[in-house]
Amino acid sequence: QWLGARAARSGGYRYRAGRLAPVALGHEHPGLWRLLSAVYWQSNLDLIPKHGATLLAGGLLGSAAAGHLRLARELASLLTEPATLLRQALFPDLTRIATEPGRSRAQLLGTSTRLAAGAIAVGLIISILCAWQDERLILLAADASYLPAAPLTVLLLIGAALMLGANVYRAAGYAVDRALSLLLIGAVAQGIFLLALVLGSERFGLLAVGYGAIAAGLISLLGAAAIVAHGQRG
Numbered sequence: 001q002w003l004g005a006r007a008a009r010s011g012g013y014r015y016r017a018g019r020l021a022p023v024a025l026g027h028e029h030p031g032l033w034r035l036l037s038a039v040y041w042q043s044n045l046d047l048i049p050k051h052g053a054t055l056l057a058g059g060l061l062g063s064a065a066a067g068h069l070r071l072a073r074e075l076a077s078l079l080t081e082p083a084t085l086l087r088q089a090l091f092p093d094l095t096r097i098a099t100e101p102g103r104s105r106a107q108l109l110g111t112s113t114r115l116a117a118g119a120i121a122v123g124l125i126i127s128i129l130c131a132w133q134d135e136r137l138i139l140l141a142a143d144a145s146y147l148p149a150a151p152l153t154v155l156l157l158i159g160a161a162l163m164l165g166a167n168v169y170r171a172a173g174y175a176v177d178r179a180l181s182l183l184l185i186g187a188v189a190q191g192i193f194l195l196a197l198v199l200g201s202e203r204f205g206l207l208a209v210g211y212g213a214i215a216a217g218l219i220s221l222l223g224a225a226a227i228v229a230h231g232q233r234g
Contacts, residue, residue: 039174042183046084048190049073049216053197053209060201068149069209071142075153078130079123079160086119087167095175105176109229112172116165116225123161130157148206155210162217169224178227185223189216 050073058066073080098108130137134150142149173182196212204211 039179042170042179042186045183045186045190049193049213052194053212056194056197057201057206057209060198061206065206068146068152068206071138071146072149072153072156072210075130075137075141075149076156076160079126079157079164083160083163083167086164087171090115090168090171091174094172098172098175105228108172108176112168112228113225116168116221119164119168120161120221123164124158127154127157127161130154152206152210155207156213159210159213159217162214162221166217166220166224169221169228172228173224176228181227182224185220185227188223189219192216192219 054066054069054073057069094108094112097111131154134154135147137153138146138150170182173179193212193216196215197208200208200211
């Protein structure tokens with residue numbers, strides 16, 4: 001909606017090959033289409049833990065495990081949904097810090113680090129509280145047959161807490177035009193997540209999904225922080 005309104009105001013659309021093309025807007029804001037493309041593919045990668053993991057767990061561990069994973073994922077959305085919203089909410093403010101004259105990369109990194117640390121701390125506190133009452137939490141949402149999902153829920157919450165911090169750094173990375181580098185980090189993280197599920201399912205069962213989520217969260221957090229800190233161009 002914002003993009004369409006901005007393009008209309010700036011005369012950003014012209015006919016090309018019989019259709020409207022957002023030409024002028026791309027010239028006015030270099031790198032905009034690269035950012036939008038990277039964010040689009042990042043949103044597709046973010047669907048892997050939501051849907052791909054359920055299908056894969058069902059194939060490897062059976063339909064009951066898939067049902068447990070679905071419930072655990074829904075409960076973990078207590079943190080996974082705010083993680084996405086946090087990135088969207090912080091992007092304008094971090095962009096302002098990154099583009100204001102007189103602001104340094106160190107200031108952007110410092111602000112991002114403080115916000116990420118606070119977000120992770122809140123997420124971990126929620127995870128600890130849920131771990132304390134994990135079985136009661138399951139029973140509030142389903143019956144006793146879903147109690148095996150309790151430890152998985154806690155692991156997914158910890159992974160989501162790490163992603164809260166990672167999404168702060170992602171917003172900062174987008175602000176300094178590092179979208180493609182962040183996309184690469186996201187692809188590596190999701191690859192590790194799937195690898196942990198496939199290789200760990202025989203030994204750890206459904207908990208392999210939780211361990212994979214924590215590993216993916218750590219990779220996303222550390223990778224995004226490194227990109228913002230060192231300014232790797234994407």
